[in-house]
Amino acid sequence: MKLAVIISVILVVGAIVCIGRLFVRDHKIETHGRDIKALVEDIRHVGTNDGGSFEIAYRLSWREGDARRTVDGRDTVLASRMPQLQKGCEVDIKYLDDSHILFVFNA
Template sequence: MLFVYIFSAAIAVGTVSYIIHLSLRDRMIDAHGRDIRALVEDVRRVAEYDGGSITIEYRLSWHEDGETKYVEGRETILARRSSQVQKGCEVDIKYLDDDHISFVFDKCPAGQPSVLSSHSSALSPPAERRPPPSRST
């Protein structure tokens, strides 16, 4: 019975430490990473999940200091973002090094909804624009 308690505690500590590791990694990329606009050279789906996310393998390239840099990796993104990561498209990334890359999909200031927020749909019609009310003097 003691073995079960030790094993359960080890699994719980391992899970929490992995979540903390991922959070610290993302924070480090956000704080020290460079904003880069990269071309998607190749992309393919590796896995699809019921929760609305997919895992992709990608190859990105960009020009820097007169040479072309390439990076390959695997990332889990929301399925609705997959249309933004297609072969031939350009994507915004935060680049720290070849092992620390993060896709940047939303660049809206805090408090403002993005175009692809969870409350909008890619198939919904655009909102009707109305001219501002005129002021009479």
């Protein structure tokens, strides 16, 4: 019985820490990230969850001075946002670094 309680506490604390890290990550991107208009060069549907969201793998590119910058990543987006994320479309992003990108959708 004690083992079940300990495992439950560990799982709950782990979930709270994970969610907290996501909020901190998003806040860091929101406050320190640059606003960029990027071109969707490639996008693939990787998976779907029960909440109506899609996990996607993407490749984005944009111009920085004379150079073309390209970044690959994965993210989870609502199914209703997928029409805005088609190959060849331009999207607004907040860019902090290659591991910290946030899609910006207008309401």
